[in-house]
Structures are given as structure tokens and as C-alpha cells.
Amino acid sequence: MATISAKLVKELREKTGAGMMDCKKALQATDGDLDAAVDYLREKGISKAAKKADRIAAEGLVHVASKGNDAVIVEINSETDFVALNEDFQKLVQDIANHILEVKPEDIDALNKSEIDGQTVQDKITEAVSKIGEKLTLRRFVLAEKTDNGAFGEYLHMGGRIGVLSIVEGTTDTEVAKGVAMHAAALNPKYVSKDQVSEDELNHEREILKQQALNEGKPEKIVDKMVEGRMRKYLEEICIVNQPFVKDSEVTVEKYLQQHDSKLVDFVRFEVGEGLEKREENFADEVMGQVNK
Template identity: 45%
Template structure:
């Protein structure tokens, strides 16, 4: 059997990023063959990734990457904020964003299968899962291309909320103010025309049920006026143009844009973990279960 030297272990670690102990075991299992050991580590990492795939990954980071005419945003998730702060984890998010903006994949599946160096993004993710021991997911991405005006971004400190905003017309300072507004106020749509009919229908049914109790016995036209007023308020609350501007609540974003001769073409707002149902963990119960101790009743 070949002698497994510290230098050999270090070489494998530098090549794969795996832990020293895992590298030593892989070299012992492959009689010191570096290539075979690297392949074993890759396969072991993939197996670990498959085992952890069902665990909730609701923490993570966002990353931007840009070209002359577009910006990409990517969300990379993990299980704990501690891992999300790691340099390697953040590096993977950045590589994914760069691949997205450079190659403009049509789907998430296409993105994760892009080669970023010697391996695909998904292979890099699975290897990192194997090394770190947490489930990780490249969850989503968006590429926003430049319209007629500035293309601006805003990343909130901590890289948990990110906004890309493309303007049809206007200056960059206004665009940056609006990107910060989007981050703070979380509009769902650009304007009233962008709100899907099913969203309006659903909200109208809710409002009608509420008004029916409040306006019992009132004429139908009064009831309809109340419903329309509440629906208009709802639309204003969920649209960028309808919201009061965060830096000057006395004017709406629509009024601000008119005063600046500016127009917004599109915006994208991501917040890490939004829409993911986080598991509530009872750590004491988890430790007791692992130790085979039954909780007292």
C-alpha cells in the first residue's frame, strides 16, 4: 500500500476543498491515487448531498453580476446563517450570477448545468454540501436587461434583499432612490395594469364579504362605491407607482416619476427565503431523540 504523506493529503485538499480527514480516508481507500481519490470524494459528496436534499434551506445570500446591458440576481440557500456568511458559499452564489448574466439560460435547470470552471454549478453545489454538511439550493435567478434609461441595483447590507430596476427614461439618482424604495416597500407589481385579473378578482371577493357586513341595508350603488374604493386602495398598496414614495410620503411614486420625466420599465425584488416555510426545530427534543432518550410526559 502506498504511503499516505501529509503532502499528498494537502495536495488532494487543495484540489478538492474537502476536509483533511476525508482526504486521508479517500487516499487510503484508493492506494494513494490522487485522481481516484478526488473522484471518490466527488461521489461521496454527491451521496451526502442526496441524503440532505429534503432538509429545509431557508437561509442564504443573494448575488449580482452584470454585463454592459444586463444584471443577474441569484438566490443561493442553505440551512444556517453561519454557512451563509462563508466565503466559499458566497463565492458559489457569485459564480452562479456570473453564469446567468453571461449565458442567459432559459431555466433554472439550464443554469445549474452550466460549467463554471472544471465543474457545473450543480456539481460545485453538491460537493459543497458534502464538505459542509448542510443542504444547499440554487433556488432562483433573474436576468434584467437594460431598457432606454439607467439599469440600477440595490443590495441591502447582509445580502438578504436585492433589487434590480430598469428605467425607460430618467437619471441614475432617481433609479437608485426607486430601487431602495422597492427594497423597503416590497411592491408586487409595477402599476395597476400589471396586476393579474385573478388577483383583483380574489381581493374583490374578500372586500365584498367585508362590506356586506358593514353596509347591510344600504343601496347597491353605495355598496359598489365602497367596494371600488377599497379595491383601488389595495391596488395602490401593491403597485410601485401607486405607493407613497418612501423618501417623501406626501407624493406617490407615479407623481415623482412625472416630476422627473422618468419611467420605470421593470423591477425585480428578491428577499432570501421568502415563500419558504421554515421548519421550527426543538433542539432539546432533537438531541434527546438522537440520544435515544424519550421525553417525559
């Protein structure tokens, strides 16, 4: 049996919200496999892990910009949330977003090597580090295109903690597209529609739901019907077009768009620091550490 560390138990607890002992048992039962332990807890009905947001760790800003038929969403990270309020940092993020629209780099490496204001983007960020006094990381970006008969939805929430770029075709009304972007910011869907969900993911979820139902003591003859009902609810939770629209819960996002003779092509949602590990420091101790230097 694998040795289960306290750190691994803590990580599972943060991902699932389950109790410490339940997490330890799940890890023991799965030989320390974190993903398998999440599934184990869900099958036992102990965890609602699929609905838990990933731990938000790093600080910084997300920015969305567009020009003509091109748009970009970009995330740049910093060490503390104070930097997000720094005007120099905000301008840096905006300048880099506009630069991406101009040069359309293939990836982060190409972006860092491209020139902006007579210097490489990497050198510009290094210069900003010296001025701002914190490590800055150009983490990710996504470029998008639309047709002349389309619209971009650009939405920033909490001053750039969450950013969404939606691409809608069939209308040039940016407010329609922005409504979808706001919805994605609020509900955090994973996909546009069921068509984007892999068979592996569907089968994986179906098996978990089946084990849930059996563990609840439901008669085996009705389990399959229950599972399909729960699968419909699961798809509603992860696919944006099936979700009740945040501005009008009487219609789905798909129906809302149909009312405007349009459809959602794609969307990108960035949340600052998602999936990154944050430094575990006490702010008061950090300040005192600086004072005592």
C-alpha cells in the same frame, strides 16, 4: 365535512394572524380549503391576510449583479443562517451570479448543466456542500435587460436577506433606479401598475371587499361606492407606481420617476426563503444533538 387537522389550523393561523378557533371555524366552513378559508376570514373582517407576508423559512442569500445592459438577481438557499456569513458561500453566490450574466441560461436546469471554472454549476455546488457542510440549493434567478438610455437599480438589504433589481428607462442615473429598488425592498409591492393586475384578481378582491362591507352592516346602496374607494387603496398597496415614495412621501413612485424624466419598466424582489417551509427545530436541542453524537 372534511376532517380539520391541527396542522392545517396552525398553517391558517400563521397566514392570517387570526385566532385558533376562528381558523378552525373558517376551515370547517370551507371544507378544509386553505385559500377559501383565508378569504372567509377576510370577509368576516377577522384577518388582514392580504397584508401578511408569506412565512419566511429557508436561509441563504440573494445577490444582484449587472454587466452592461444585462442584470441578474439570484437566490441560493442553505440550511442555516450561519452559512450566509460564510465567505466561501458568499463567493459562490457572487460567482454564479456573474456566470449567469455570461451564459444567460434559460432556466435552472440549463444553469446547472453549464460549465464554470471547468466543471458544471451542479458539480461546483456539490463541491461547496462538501466544504461548507450543509445542503445548498440553487433556487431561482431572473435575467433582465435595459437599453443604453436606462438604468438598473441594485439593492441588497440585511446582507442579502432581501434583494431587488429594478429596471428604469429614460435615465442612466443608477441612483434613481436604486431609490426605486430600495422602495420595493421596504414595501414589497406585487406589481408595477394596475395594468399588470388580472381581471380575475380585481374581481376576486372586489367581491371580498363587498362582503366585508355588507358584513359590517353598511347600507347596500352605498356599498358599491365604498368598495371602489377600498379598491383604490388596495391598488395603492400592491402597485409600486401608486405608492408614496419611501424617501419622499409627498410624491408617489411614479411622480418621483417623472421628476427624473423616467419610468419604471419592471422590478424583481426576492426575499430569502419566501414560500418555503423551514425545519421546526430548537437550536439548543440541535447543538446538544451534535454534542451527544
